[in-house]
Amino acid sequence: MIISLMLALIVYATTSAQEKPQIVRLAKIEVDSAQLDRYKILLKEGIEAAVRLEPGVMTLFAMYEKDQPTHITVLEMYADQEAYQKHLQTPHFKRYKTATKDMVKKLELIDVVPIGFETKMK
Amino acid sequence: MIISLMLALIVYATTSAQEKPQIVRLAKIEVDSAQLDRYKILLKEGIEAAVRLEPGVMTLFAMYEKDQPTHITVLEMYADQEAYQKHLQTPHFKRYKTATKDMVKKLELIDVVPIGFETKMK
Numbered sequence: 326m327i328i329s330l331m332l333a334l335i336v337y338a339t340t341s342a343q344e345k346p347q348i349v350r351l352a353k354i355e356v357d358s359a360q361l362d363r364y365k366i367l368l369k370e371g372i373e374a375a376v377r378l379e380p381g382v383m384t385l386f387a388m389y390e391k392d393q394p395t396h397i398t399v400l401e402m403y404a405d406q407e408a409y410q411k412h413l414q415t416p417h418f419k420r421y422k423t424a425t426k427d428m429v430k431k432l433e434l435i436d437v438v439p440i441g442f443e444t445k446m447k
Numbered sequence: 448m449i450i451s452l453m454l455a456l457i458v459y460a461t462t463s464a465q466e467k468p469q470i471v472r473l474a475k476i477e478v479d480s481a482q483l484d485r486y487k488i489l490l491k492e493g494i495e496a497a498v499r500l501e502p503g504v505m506t507l508f509a510m511y512e513k514d515q516p517t518h519i520t521v522l523e524m525y526a527d528q529e530a531y532q533k534h535l536q537t538p539h540f541k542r543y544k545t546a547t548k549d550m551v552k553k554l555e556l557i558d559v560v561p562i563g564f565e566t567k568m569k
Contacts, residue, residue, distance in 0.1 A: 388562055389562060
């Protein structure tokens with residue numbers, strides 16, 4: 326009984342942490358137009374690997390502006406600072422960072438605070 | 448058997464539509480600092496009502512910048528143009544729009560195209 330209560334608490338704590346990322350950020354990236362197609366492939370690969378392989382990487386939404394396709398925004402959510410630091414050390418992030426080094430002309434990281442996050446997507 | 452196949456196809460089609468919003472947008476909003484607290488409450492209410500009540504409003508993520516709290520970004524996803532037009536006619540959207548008319552100093556709508564949307568949140 327006590328063990329199941331403890332398990333329930335652990336599950337609850339894990340779920341809560343998953344639902345409330347402590348780090349939420351907008352990365353604004355400007356990419357060299359000549360290398361844009363390749364950049365988008367590398368970004369997509371990096372994002373998919375991070376969310377699939379890292380428990381603390383909760384959301385990575387990458388998009389480009391229709392009218393300015395070299396202007397990219399990534400909405401990033403990490404469980405906490407530790408998860409983010411771990412993310413920076415992963416092989417897939419290092420691969421992305423190295424491969425895109427000469428493609429990225431500008432990178433701005435903007436810390437944000439959620440007002441409301443509502444979705445019906447999974 | 449044929450009916451269950453058809454049903455399965457319909458469910459699949461609905462799910463696919465839900466997973467691929469046709470309209471994705473970043474709304475960049477600048478708010479009068481004196482009315483910011485009230486604005487955030489109204490925005491949060493509007494977002495919650497829209498995603499809860501409207502099948503075609505798939506995602507509304509609203510956030511403010513830590514270093515510039517009057518700068519707000521909303522990531523918006525609608526199933527299609529029709530869903531978006533319907534959204535504009537709902538009582539909750541009209542209430543938000545009227546109530547915040549004098550709070551919003553700037554509004555920029557930026558159409559974006561997904562590169563990769565990955566999340567483990569529900």
